[in-house]
Structures are given as C-alpha cells and as structure tokens.
Amino acid sequence: MLRGFVSADPSFRDRYTQLEISALEIEHGDEWLPVRGKLVLKVPHYPEFEYGDSLLVTGLLETPPVLDDFSYKEYLASRGVHSLMRRAQVTALGERRGSGLIRWMYGQKKVLRGVIESILPNPDAGLLSGILLGLGHTLPDYLAEAFRNAGLTHIIVISGFNISLVSQAAMLVARRSLHRWLALGVSLCAIALYAFFVGLSAPVLRAALMGCLFILGLLAGRRSHPLTSLAAASLVMTAWNPLTVWSVSFQLSFASTLALILIEPALARRAYAWMTGAGGTGWASSWIRGVRDVFLATLAAQMATLPIIWYHFSQVSVVSLLANALVLPAQPPIMILGGIAAALGRVWLPAGRLAGWLVWPLLRYTIVIVQGLGELPLASLRVPSIGAGVVWAFYGLLCVVFLPGRRGKLGSGGRSLKAQPPLIKFGIPALGLVALLTWVAVLSLPDGKLHVYFLDIGQGDAILMRTPDGHTILVDGGPDPLLLTSRLGQVLPFWQRRIDLVVATHADQDHLAGLIPVIERYDVTHVIESPFMGEGALSNHWHQVLASTGTNLILCHRGMQVTLGEDLTLHLLHPSANAVHIAETDDNRNSIVLMAVAGRCRVLLTADIDALAEQELLYLGQPLSATLLKVAHHGSRSSTSTAFLDVVNPQLAVISVGEDNSFGHPDKGVLDRLEAVECQVFRTDLHGTVEFITDGQTCWVKSARTWR
Structure with a gap:
C-alpha cells in the first residue's frame, strides 16, 4: 500500500485508463515510510482522475517486463518510471498536489480537445487533437493500428x-507592432510555451530546441546550421536525461531529421543529374521542386528510420512510401485550418463548427487513405529480428552512399515556375471544396428508409437507428467510448450533433461505458434506461453526467411505446417496472428488450437477457415474431433457447461480438440452433459493422463483404 499523486495526464485507453503515480509514502508494517519514484497502473474509466489527485493505492508492485520484440522497461525508464502495479485498487484522498501551472495546462488541453470534439466528429476530431495538441491515444485501436501499418504514426x-x-505565426503577429528583435523574442517565447503546453516528449523537445537555436542565431546575427542545431539539441536532451538515448521516439526523431539534413539533398541532386542527363534542365528543376518535399523527403526519412523500426519492432511497412506521398501534402493545410477552427471554436462554437467544415474533408481523406492502405493484407510484414551490429552496418552503408561529394544547387538554369494569380491559386481549390461538401451533405440526407447499424465496437453492443425522416436512436454504447464515437462519426453526417433517443439497456460496462461521452458531446433529447441500473461506480458516473447535462431521463416499463415520425415505433417488452421477483443484482436478466416496427419489418433487440427472461416473455405472450433478431448476450450459451427461436422465427440474426474474445462467444450451440431455424447469421467480428435497411416492405443487409 502506498500514497502518491497522479503525476501526468491520465491516458485513456479502450477498456481502462493508465495512471502515472508519483509515490510519496509506502506502508511498512505499522508505519509509513517516505519514498520517491514513479509507477504506472490501470484503473477503470470511471470515476475519472486528473493530474494532482492524491490517491491511496494497493496492488502488486513489479518491474516492467522486457518483451521479445519490445523493452517496456526501457520505454518506461525513459519517462522516469521504473515500476508498474498489477491489480491496483485506488481510493481518492480528496487532496491536490503537484504543480498548479501543469494542472492549468492539462485543464486547457482538455478544454481544447472538448472544443475540437464539439466541432468535428470522431475519428476526425481525434486525429486533429493528436496533430495539434500532441495528445496520445485519441484514435480507436483499429485506426491506430492502420496508421502503424501504413508507416504514418509520425503525422x-x-x-x-x-x-x-507556431514560430512564424507569432512572428507575423508581433512584427506588426514590435521591433524585429522584440518580435523574434516573442517567437522564441511562443515556441517554448507551445512545447510546454503539448508536452515535452522527445520529438517535441528536439524540434523546440532546434527552433530556439535558429531564432537565437538570428538575434546574434549568425546563420543557422541545421546539423549543428540537431547535435546541440541532442546533446542538451541526453545531458539532462541520459536515458533519453534509449527512447524509440527520440531515435526516430533524430534519424528522420538527420536524413532531411543529409540524405534528402543528396537524393535531390542525383535525381536532378539523372533527369538532366535524359534531356532538358528546365522541366527537371520544376519537377524536383514539385516532388522534393513529399517524395524525396519521405524516401530519405524512411531509409533512415527503417533500421530502428526493424530493430525494435521486427515489423516493416510495405506501403509506407506510397502512404506518405498521398497523405503528407494534406497535413500543412490540416494544421493551419484545424488551428483556426479550434481557436474560433474556443471563442464562439458556431464559428468553430463552420471553420471545421473546411478541415473535415482533409482529415477524412487522410483517414480513408490510411485505412485503405493500412488494412491491406500485406501492408506490414513481420521480419526476423536483427542485432545492433546490423543497424550500425546499415547506417555505415548510408554514409558511404550519400555523404561523399559536394553540395550544389539544383540547376540554376532551369525556368522558374510562374506565379499563379490568386484566383487560380486559391479560388479553384475553394470551389472544389465547396462542391465536395455540397455533395457529401446531399448524400447524407435521409433516403426514406430505416437504417439499423449494428456497430463493430468489439465485445459489446451498440445499435444505431436512422429513421426514414432523419431521427436517430442509439441503443447501448459498447465498452470503448473512443471507438463508439468514431463509429458514429463514420456513419452519421459530419455536421450532426443531435441524437433524439438513447437507450441504456443495463449497466454492464460493455453496454454503458461508451454512452457517457455521447451524452457529453451530442445534444441528446431523451434517455431511456432500465429501472435496475444499480449503484456501481459506472452507473453513478452515468447518472452524474445525465444530471449535469440536464438530459431528460425516462425509466422504462413493459408496454411503453415510443413513436418517431410516422414510420417507426419502438415497443418496450421487458422488464416490468415492478419485477421485484427478479434479483436486482442480475442486470443481464433485467436488460431492456425492444421491438422496432417499420411497416412489415420487425427488429428484435434482446440486449443480454438469459433463458429465464426469454421464458417470461414467452409466458406473457409478448409479440416476438421478428424479421431480424439481435442475438442476446453476444451469443452466450445462457440465451437464445430453442423455444424462444421457434416463436421469434427470424430470417436474419446479428451477433455483436468481439474478435477472439476470452468468453468463447458466440457459443457453438447457439449457432447450431440458429442454423436449425434456417436463419442467416451476421457477426460483427467477421463482417464488421452490419447495416440493416428496409422501406417497410423489403429488407437489405449490408456488411463489409456482402449486399443481400
């Protein structure tokens, strides 16, 4: 048992939050002894903790492991952390410690992230938060994996x-009213403040030190020398913390920067020489200027970082060069437009949302390219491990190939590119962007059909309905708040911030946890929940969020009906409001059961009910016949009995289940029973998000693989 405080911004993961704790005292017998050091541990998402919170922690202290392809021990050591705690139990002590300035900084980052998530849907908001604010774990796991496979985590x-x-923006503003030297000082301060604000990780500190050295050189009347600046920045970083040299992020940042200084110019000279040897000089100079920043710079950085990635991760991206060439040109306007949108949104949210429309197509383009390339079967290959000797040999070869020879300019005789009129340079892209947004808006309008999306959110349930006239209903939210909001952002129109009805079937984490940020970020009109939500930490936090947002809460009961427009009616079949004979601790059995009726098509959503609840529905003679059945409890053996299926008689069934889950879902017996009634089964672990579409007469099913 020890006492300490949260010493870094909590890291929100898919099913847990990671806390970094600075230990102050440890229990030894009957007394508390002062200690120093840091550890990391995992806690549930709720209740939430912040930097500076004092905690009483119990658990098993361990030394971080060294894995086969990654040293978690060295990674944590570079952050000053040398221990981790398993099976941690945490109690808040109600005190605040740490730096007030750092607490303010984390608070402002949280506010800005909230602004970005208010003006953009996820995962676009998560991508922009990572690019602008340096926040980690802002993307769902599947998308973060696609970025890794595509070799694009650096963006x-x-x-x-x-x-x-940041430096140029500060300089531009300051020069309007200050002397040049004072403006340079303002720019220097802006770099330091921005680096401190986003967090002094190795890449940030390296870039900030090099930027500061550049400005100090201008103040001293000296020209900047990039190679010297890189060496000086690295010297300062490793002198301050010698363990920095073992940080993979530092190694990658150093290698890529060194490649841009030494290798990229050499590649450009050789490309120019090859082209001029093949004919003319003018077109060669123009071509080199056009592709240098994208293709050649990417090639140089890939060559320099390949040995490090291979050595640490035994994994190589095959599509990295193509992915970078396609995505990197969009990143400067993303930063500029995204920064403007966030700043405007901080002042006046509607203005930020309007500006967000300009950056959203670029963010979504980036995500589409990353998913398309990163999810290819051979996008990333596992390769045999290599030793440090091979890494140094590779760098020696690079030195032999690229360092000899003198630097020279690219053909000065080449014709210069003629400056384009502003109307051509900015007007045509602006018109193209307006046309794109118009078509996206038109294609996102309601099409007169009911759409039911069984979202792929892992081991849990999340069902989104869009009615023929545009109303939205969300039933459950799965276990991962970030993943749910990302799935919603990919399905709903990018401007939509309204959900008409949220249904929380019961208080299990794999159904309720994802709904909390939906209440916080969307304008939710009504919430229906089971009368048996319990008193756990998750349920209590859920009700606190509902109270703080003023959302209208309705307790469900059997026989309740909800009508949305003229085309959809929800019938609540279970549980009864006075079902005292059912143990309140069994929240699965008390789950809400819904029947959605649209014309002749009926969709039965059974949450996590078991066979006893199914028997009760049968005994009461509830109208259970359905076109589509959402199989209860992810296909658990305790549900979906033969008698229940005989009455429901579904043509289609969807099982919302996580890939390779530890529960063995779905059970083979359930699959056999579904096959016996000739029901076609879709599974989110195999088909991804499953979309059921109906006009009230005919039904279609759309999944990642098939239209039926």
Whole structure:
C-alpha cells in the first residue's frame, strides 16, 4: 500500500485508463515510510482522475517486463518510471498536489480537445487533437493500428512543422507592432510555451530546441546550421536525461531529421543529374521542386528510420512510401485550418463548427487513405529480428552512399515556375471544396428508409437507428467510448450533433461505458434506461453526467411505446417496472428488450437477457415474431433457447461480438440452433459493422463483404 499523486495526464485507453503515480509514502508494517519514484497502473474509466489527485493505492508492485520484440522497461525508464502495479485498487484522498501551472495546462488541453470534439466528429476530431495538441491515444485501436501499418504514426505527433508554424505565426503577429528583435523574442517565447503546453516528449523537445537555436542565431546575427542545431539539441536532451538515448521516439526523431539534413539533398541532386542527363534542365528543376518535399523527403526519412523500426519492432511497412506521398501534402493545410477552427471554436462554437467544415474533408481523406492502405493484407510484414551490429552496418552503408561529394544547387538554369494569380491559386481549390461538401451533405440526407447499424465496437453492443425522416436512436454504447464515437462519426453526417433517443439497456460496462461521452458531446433529447441500473461506480458516473447535462431521463416499463415520425415505433417488452421477483443484482436478466416496427419489418433487440427472461416473455405472450433478431448476450450459451427461436422465427440474426474474445462467444450451440431455424447469421467480428435497411416492405443487409 502506498500514497502518491497522479503525476501526468491520465491516458485513456479502450477498456481502462493508465495512471502515472508519483509515490510519496509506502506502508511498512505499522508505519509509513517516505519514498520517491514513479509507477504506472490501470484503473477503470470511471470515476475519472486528473493530474494532482492524491490517491491511496494497493496492488502488486513489479518491474516492467522486457518483451521479445519490445523493452517496456526501457520505454518506461525513459519517462522516469521504473515500476508498474498489477491489480491496483485506488481510493481518492480528496487532496491536490503537484504543480498548479501543469494542472492549468492539462485543464486547457482538455478544454481544447472538448472544443475540437464539439466541432468535428470522431475519428476526425481525434486525429486533429493528436496533430495539434500532441495528445496520445485519441484514435480507436483499429485506426491506430492502420496508421502503424501504413508507416504514418509520425503525422499524429508534434513535429518540427508544428514548431515552425507556431514560430512564424507569432512572428507575423508581433512584427506588426514590435521591433524585429522584440518580435523574434516573442517567437522564441511562443515556441517554448507551445512545447510546454503539448508536452515535452522527445520529438517535441528536439524540434523546440532546434527552433530556439535558429531564432537565437538570428538575434546574434549568425546563420543557422541545421546539423549543428540537431547535435546541440541532442546533446542538451541526453545531458539532462541520459536515458533519453534509449527512447524509440527520440531515435526516430533524430534519424528522420538527420536524413532531411543529409540524405534528402543528396537524393535531390542525383535525381536532378539523372533527369538532366535524359534531356532538358528546365522541366527537371520544376519537377524536383514539385516532388522534393513529399517524395524525396519521405524516401530519405524512411531509409533512415527503417533500421530502428526493424530493430525494435521486427515489423516493416510495405506501403509506407506510397502512404506518405498521398497523405503528407494534406497535413500543412490540416494544421493551419484545424488551428483556426479550434481557436474560433474556443471563442464562439458556431464559428468553430463552420471553420471545421473546411478541415473535415482533409482529415477524412487522410483517414480513408490510411485505412485503405493500412488494412491491406500485406501492408506490414513481420521480419526476423536483427542485432545492433546490423543497424550500425546499415547506417555505415548510408554514409558511404550519400555523404561523399559536394553540395550544389539544383540547376540554376532551369525556368522558374510562374506565379499563379490568386484566383487560380486559391479560388479553384475553394470551389472544389465547396462542391465536395455540397455533395457529401446531399448524400447524407435521409433516403426514406430505416437504417439499423449494428456497430463493430468489439465485445459489446451498440445499435444505431436512422429513421426514414432523419431521427436517430442509439441503443447501448459498447465498452470503448473512443471507438463508439468514431463509429458514429463514420456513419452519421459530419455536421450532426443531435441524437433524439438513447437507450441504456443495463449497466454492464460493455453496454454503458461508451454512452457517457455521447451524452457529453451530442445534444441528446431523451434517455431511456432500465429501472435496475444499480449503484456501481459506472452507473453513478452515468447518472452524474445525465444530471449535469440536464438530459431528460425516462425509466422504462413493459408496454411503453415510443413513436418517431410516422414510420417507426419502438415497443418496450421487458422488464416490468415492478419485477421485484427478479434479483436486482442480475442486470443481464433485467436488460431492456425492444421491438422496432417499420411497416412489415420487425427488429428484435434482446440486449443480454438469459433463458429465464426469454421464458417470461414467452409466458406473457409478448409479440416476438421478428424479421431480424439481435442475438442476446453476444451469443452466450445462457440465451437464445430453442423455444424462444421457434416463436421469434427470424430470417436474419446479428451477433455483436468481439474478435477472439476470452468468453468463447458466440457459443457453438447457439449457432447450431440458429442454423436449425434456417436463419442467416451476421457477426460483427467477421463482417464488421452490419447495416440493416428496409422501406417497410423489403429488407437489405449490408456488411463489409456482402449486399443481400
């Protein structure tokens, strides 16, 4: 048992939150002894903790492991953390410690992230938060994995471009009213403040130090020398914390920057020489200027970072060069337009949302490219491990190939590109963007059909309905708040911030946890919940959020009907409001059961009810016949009995289940029973998000693989 405080911004993951704790005292017998050091541990998402919260912690202290392909021990050591705690139990002590300035900084980052999530849907908001604020774990796991496979994780971390943009913006504003030297001082302060604000990770600190050295050189009347600046920045970082040299992020940042200084110019000279040897010089100079920043810079950085990635992760991206060439040109306007949208949204949210329309197509383009390439079967390959000797040999070869020779300019005789009129340079892209947004808006309008999306959110339930006239209903939210909001952002129109009805069937984490940020970020009109939600930490936090947002809460009861427009009616079949004979601790059995009726098509949503609840529905003679059945409890053996299926007689069934889950869902017996009634089964672990569409007469099912 020990006492300490949260010493870093909590890291919100898919099913847990990781806390970094600075220990102050540890229990030894009957006394408390002072200690120093940091540890990391996992806690549930709720209740939430913040930087500076004092905690009483119990659990098993361990040394971080060294895995086969990654040293978690060295990674944590570079952050000053040397222990981790398993099976942690945490109690808040109600005190605040740490730096007030750091607490304010984390608070402002949280506010800005909230602004970004208010003006943009996820996962676009998560991507912009990573690019602008340097926040980690803002993307759902499947998308973060696609970024890794595509070799594009570097665009969601703060880089030299961010620092350069901040410096230039500060300089532009300051020069209007200050002397040049004072303006340079303002720019220097802006770099330091931005680096401190986003967090002094290795790439940020390296870029900030190089930026500061550049400005100090201008103040001293000296020209900047990039190679010297990189060496000086690295010297300062490793002198302050020698363990920085073992940080993978530092190694990658150093190698890529060194490649841009040394290898990229050499590649450009060789490309120019090859082209001029093949004929003319003018077109060669123009071509080199056009592709240098994208293709050649990417190639140089890939060559320099390949040995590090191979050494640490035994994994190589095959599509990295293509992915970078397609995505990198969109990143500067994303930073500029995204920064403007966030700033406007901080002042006046409607203005931020309007500006967000301009950056959203670029963010969604980036995500589409990353998913398309990163999810290819051979996008990333596992390769045999290599030793440090091979890494150094590779860098020696790079030195031999690229460092000899003198630097020279690219053909000065080449014709220059003629400056384009502003109408051509900015007007045509602006018109194209307006046309794109118009078509996206038109295609997102209601089409007169009911759409029911069984969202792929892992081991849990989340069902979104869009009625023929545009109303939205969300039933449950799955276990991962970030993943749910990302799925919603991919299905709903990008401007939509309203959900008419949310239904919380019961208080299990795999149904309720994802709904909490929906209440916080969307304008939710009504919430229906089971009368048996319990008193746990998750349920209590849920009700606190409902109370703080003023959302209208309705307790369900058997026989309740909800009509949305003229085309959809929801019938609540279970539980009864006075079902005292059912143990309140069994929240699965008390789950809400819904029948959605649209014309001749009926969709039965059974949440996590078991065979006893099914028997009660049969005994009461509830109208259970349905076109589509959402199989109860992810296909658990305790549900979906033969008698229940005989009455429901579904043509289609959807099982919402996580891939390779530890529960063995869905049960083979359930699948056999569904096959016996000739029901076609879709599974989110195999088909991804499953979309059921009906006009009230005919039904279609759309999944990642099939139209039926």
